[in-house]
Amino acid sequence: MPLPLQLPTLQNWSCHNCGGCCRQHEIEITASERERILAQNWTVADGIPAGSPVIERMGAFPWNRRWRLAHQPDGACVFLDDKGLCRIHAKFGEPAKPLACRVYPFAFHPAGRKIAVGLRFSCPSVVANRGASMSRQQGELKELERLVVPESAREFPPPRLSSKQQLDWPDTLQIVEALDATLATAGEPFVLKMLWSLGAVDLIDQSSFERVRGPRLTDFLSIVTQAVKSELPTLPRQTAPPGAIARQLFRMLVAQYARRDTFRSDQRGIGYRWKLLRAIWSFAAGRGELTPLQEGFQAVPFEALETSFGPIPAESEEVLTRYVRVKLQSLHFCGRAYYDVPLVEGFASLGLAVVCACYLARWLARGAGRDVWTADDFARAVTVVDHHHGYSPALGMGAFRQRQRLLWKQKEVTRLLAHYAN
Ligand code: SF4
Structure with a gap:
């Protein structure tokens, strides 16, 4: 049945x-x-x-x-x-x-x-x-x-909540629904809603749920979501920029998302592998120009992506909100659907995927000679990112996962989001 x-x-x-x-x-x-x-x-x-x-x-x-x-x-x-x-x-x-x-x-x-x-x-x-x-x-x-x-x-068990904790299905779904409800808040900018959600996940990550189940968890989630909204009622005008190491780790994630992994005839063999390796080194160094790894991207200086590109277009706010909500509602961000990682890590990865989409939208805009991004830049960037997210074997490998965990533990995911999403 x-x-x-x-x-x-x-x-x-x-x-x-x-x-x-x-x-x-x-x-x-x-x-x-x-x-x-x-x-x-x-x-x-x-x-x-x-x-x-x-x-x-x-x-x-x-x-x-x-x-x-x-x-x-x-x-x-x-x-x-x-x-x-x-x-x-x-x-x-x-x-x-x-x-x-x-x-x-x-x-x-x-x-x-x-x-x-x-x-x-x-x-x-x-x-x-x-x-x-x-x-x-x-x-x-x-x-x-x-x-x-x-x-x-x-019979499949729910995804773990974190490396140390596991809840049952109803309580796991309660947490997912609370995050989805936060993303559904009407009339607020997407980035603010993501900062709230990441703040809530951070508090969840630090809490013990041994005695907080069922209705108590409902109350806990209500308090947590109210707390993150009161602490950050509007988008901050200025935020601490991400550190140099965080930017380096983040660019290495971008390199994995930006490449095309369906090989064309000119993307086979040792020559192409060598080009890919050199590109990843240049992303790690962040000097010179970004190497395009698929159609539509141009070589532009790394520095050119570090300035503001203006507010996210209204149409793209809707796309990004829907993207995160569909991933949440379908549990397409943790457990079996995402390299068997716990819920907390999976949501942090989803936040980083959004930051990658913003970075790629900047890259597309600069490649077209613009310093303002458009809805088309975001639409393309989201397709490129989601091609890999949860599917590319490279994103499930130890080194990639380790980089993401480090960015989360160092509280750099929110800094990267605030920095690259405007
Ligand atoms: S639907 Fe599948 S088999 Fe048909 S052209 Fe597309 S990829 Fe190939």
């Missing part, structure tokens, strides 16, 4: 056939999908580039048993046609596509007695909130749930 779905009601989406997902993502396939696609006998007559396999082995080692769809020289999936449509879909129908393609941009996460549905903001239509409401797509979502959610999902 499938669990009931919890939908992100503030989000709309329909596919607008931009083909972006088929250009940006590496599609890993199962053994049975591999057999099915090979049995479809794709040839040049179907539009497959001459000499191109349709499936490739993942990794460099011949004994690796993981497979992915092959890419065209520009990085697009081998099955993407020049009208931006899927050849498998056109020839054999939607159910013949790999499951990863059918599910995108949805994500399904256990949430106690429910399955929380999230959406990936790497899709421009998700960012633009274009399309049908989630409630109108219940039928399709139930069908996808049946395909991707294992029967054992009802």
